Amino acid sequence: MKPAPFDYTAPAELSDAVTALAERPETARVLAGGQSLVLEMHYRRERPALLVDINNVRELDTITADGDALRVGALARHRAFETPTVAPGALGRLLSRVSPLIAHPPVRARGTMAGSLAWANPVSEWCATAVALDAGIELTGPAGSRLVGAGEFFLGPFRTARQPDEILTSVRLPLLPGAETGTVGVGFCEQHRTHASFAQVAVVAVLTLRDGVIVEARLGLAGAADRPVRAHEAERHLVGREPEPDVFAQAAALAAAGADPLSEPHAGVEYRRHVIGVLVRRALVQAREDSESADFFSGAGRDGHDGWEAR
């Protein structure tokens, strides 16, 4: 299990990295955290002729508030999101619920959120989070940068809209505003077999509540299709209704019915579809409870920037 030979470059400037990649786009790969890529290289299922290591590009190692979005640079590691203070309000709470369920500490110390999106494993937690939030994905190539919405970015298992000569330079996660539109609650549920295994299904739920009624619902699903997807029908069903068990159960059933999961050992299509329903319901309950505690703690906990540290 040793990688095949490859050329290696580790420029300090983004422009140099883009140039290096553009010279051999079809056979080069970008190395960020490397926790999936290098694993696949051991099996020689990935055999890049050139690795463009971006770990020396300091400008990519940032997490900053950028208008109404959190801009996550390509070198921000999973572990940066373990504490809710990584982002204001509900977004920080959501990211800090998701992060601890990604692999384990040594992998979280190296692996990156941007890398997870670029890798596009259909059961990736970050990919489900990105589609739930309508994240913007910044791709930088020889012709400059472009922003692709998460809904258009994922094309299938391990396939994305990134062109071979582009580097995924940042992820824009919209902050989850509260005060003006309502109270935001977040939930995250995942089914995995052991602490060492990938998720079979994961569900991200974001509810915005005003006067006891759901005014916006976002459900991001991993393991429900060949790529991360939103449960649009379930979301539509939730909007305008009260966050009651019956409503959640109906939304869960819609999400399960709309899912088109892949089969894998120990998670057949029927089982996965069923689990999607269960986890959607549980994630919605979590989101409602989260909104209630966010409401209870008011101001800072809801949408204030107190306690939030930019990096």
Added chain:
Amino acid sequence: MTGAGNYVGDLKVAGCLDAAFVRSTVAHGRLLAVDTSAAAEVDGVVGAWSAADLGDDLAFVPPFFPSAGGEDPRRCAALAVDRVRYVGEPLAVIVGTDRYVAEDGADAVRVDIDPLPALVDPGEAAASSTWLFDGVDNVATEMEFGTPIDDEVWQRAAVVVEGAYRQPRLAPTPMEPRAILAVPQPDGQLTVWVSHQAPHRLRRDLASALGLDAERIRVRVADSGGAFGTKSGTFAEYLSVVGLAVKLGRPVRWLEDRAETLSGSTHGRGQNQRVRLAADENGRMLALALEVDADVGAYPNTGFVAAETGQAAAGVYLTPNVHARIRVVVTNTTPTAPYRGAGRPEQVYAVERTVDLLARRLGMDPAELRRRNFIPPEAFPYHSPTGRVFDSGQYELALDKALELVDYTHWREEQQRRRRSGSERPLGIGLCSFTERSGLEQAPMANEWASVDVAPDGSVTARVGTCSTGQSHETVFPELVARTLGIPPGRVSLIEGDTDETAQGIGTFGSRSMQVGGAALHRAALELIEEARRRAGEPDARYADGTVITGQRSWTLAELAAASPEPLRAGGVYDTPAAFPFGTYVAVVEVDRELGNVRVLRLVAVDDCGVAVDPEIVEDQTRGGIVQGLGQALYEVMPYDDQGVPQADGLLGYLLPTIGELPPISLDTTVTPNPNTALGAKGAGEAGCIGTPPAIVNAVIDALGPQPAGTATDIGGMQLPLTPETCWLAAAGQEVAR
């Protein structure tokens, strides 16, 4: 711990080459061509060989039990010839200056295989007209234990229950995969460093397979990163590595990687089982019939594993009629071999799951049912209907202790409370009472060699034919010798796992090290004391604390050793018959019916391994075994698709329990000495793997119950491992049945 360990991969030998193997990716097919020419051109590659390239140098794996007849029609070549029979089978070996270039070379080998139908299930393989080996069908061995049971017995019985179970294939997965380093010396000697359980047998096999002189081979077991039964063989790869080292006159090593070991090493378990159990209206067992199709994989080297399942058939119960029929069947899968428990977990699972079925059928508490049927203490030595002699046991004592430790009454009440509440996760309690054979009954292997030497400075060297792969021999054997001789443990050093230093040896497997190896050391130490008295010329003198004492004077062992040029030594080969440790395990689980997730709330193990020489080390072995048993119950399986392709090539697919999956575990013991050795120890180390899976499975079935009254079969029910999907399907199926 400090990084100072010396595993095979840590040994530095100048000019050492690394080997890599090209393996079949097809389960069954005609091997049309293996072209190694391009591999030999790769930078850094020293050579590449297929079976054809080796010609007459191709070696064959010696059978575990040599057969009397001519050439074995199902023998296994070091590299496949004409036909491939499982995914992972070695087709070519590449030797290079390091493992990276050796793998580059393996990449360059071109293989052409014409696929044949793949046989994955032993039942189907036994019935198939596709044969893995020309001229012989797929049933390698058939065995019977006990006498067939009259139909009348079944017809007259008040109740008969029947279950059909699948023992999945398990990957033993020691943290260090297989590893071997062969170093030819200029003087024609050959040193083989290896992570192994039976160095003397390996030396014999290497010599016979490669046509070498055994006297010139020194097999040395380096530090070993776990074995669990999977490092006891003479593997095809070892023949290639050692053969090429000799051929090239250069050191060659092979450090197996994880992807290779999952399908290219050996698997454990792999049985289709059918059990029938008859009882009278009071639950007294009348008859037990066990039928097994044992999946031995592509090369049937180790049918004896399944023999154990048959010979032990009725377990701890006094059952007048017992019959077991075992078919050992070849399939297009990785060869199976002993894995921790080796035949006993399979037997115990089949019986204990069926005993719970009988309890449900009778509406009887499963603890009470077991109690009524145990072989009672006064019945020992007990001659079983399958021809086995059990040495000693107090099965009810262990059961009672386990029930008390877990607080059985409390959990039964809690189970009822939850059932009444309806809204809480269902809870189940599962039992498993078992006995296991430790050591071996077969005469040529029911012994071990040991010796004890005293140097003139008083230091003592103990040598024994077993070898540690993580069982703490280096701690416990010196302690045992020191205690026997009455000297400080620091004065005793242990040598094992080196064929130049130990005259002979059987090895470490079947929980035999303390029971047989320890007993041998104990007896050697006692003989040494006799020898010391003889040296002192005082055969009737007192001996204490390393000193021979008469009224007038005393001699220390050091003085006696220094007094003569003849070494002060005792030793030899000491027989120790098989022993039968036993115990009862109890699991308490709750099940998330919606997701099928099982949470083990408590696991209680009461073991009796006779007199434990070092109870702490026995406890360590038990805990480790329990966690492997937990893996077997809930997580571990090597799945194959219909084409015979294994579906896990890493530890993200083959799941081992982490600490996060660990339940609270409580251990206790009873002590029923081994009546056949002065030491009184029986084997330890495998019980955890044996008692845990049935206890958990019985608990899950109990949680998902209650089943309709009178259910007499458990066919098509849940099979190991109890994945969430499996449990969800079972729970959902019950909903439908209602």
Added chain:
Amino acid sequence: MTGRIPVRLTVNETPYDVTVEPRRLLADVLREDCDLTGTKLGCEHGVCGSCTVLVDGEGVRSCLMFAVQCAGRDIRTVEGLTADGELHAFQEAISAEHGLQCGFCTAGFVMLVVGALQEDPTIAEDPERLDGLLASNLCRCTGYEGIRRAVLRVYGKDGTRQENGTAED
């Protein structure tokens, strides 16, 4: 360059000048080029954790990093914990608490624990966080209990960490 690249690695505060192919794993270069064989390779795909080392203080899988990525970084391996033949407090504890049998996973667990607990000793006070950390690595022999006890012995509330300076090193 598929050719070899000169790299200066700083391992346990000692510089090692090696010339390696880019594809060589940090673990292999530590073991083969630096002769630091305490770091083991158990799976080569980041799951088992036997190869865990500290890079700039963080526990990482040395099978999922290339040595060429580690120039200028501070690498710590199990060999670096044993100062003047004296064991690190956690190494003593893991032995005393029977946290090892075959020993192959031990260096990985030691580096995992020492790295994380050095940064945040409060992990030991929260059983869930502690299990979350220890679930990073696999052990096939011990059943983990001795490893957990060893952490608590050194870093737990009544642990020896405060009295024993070596744990802080």
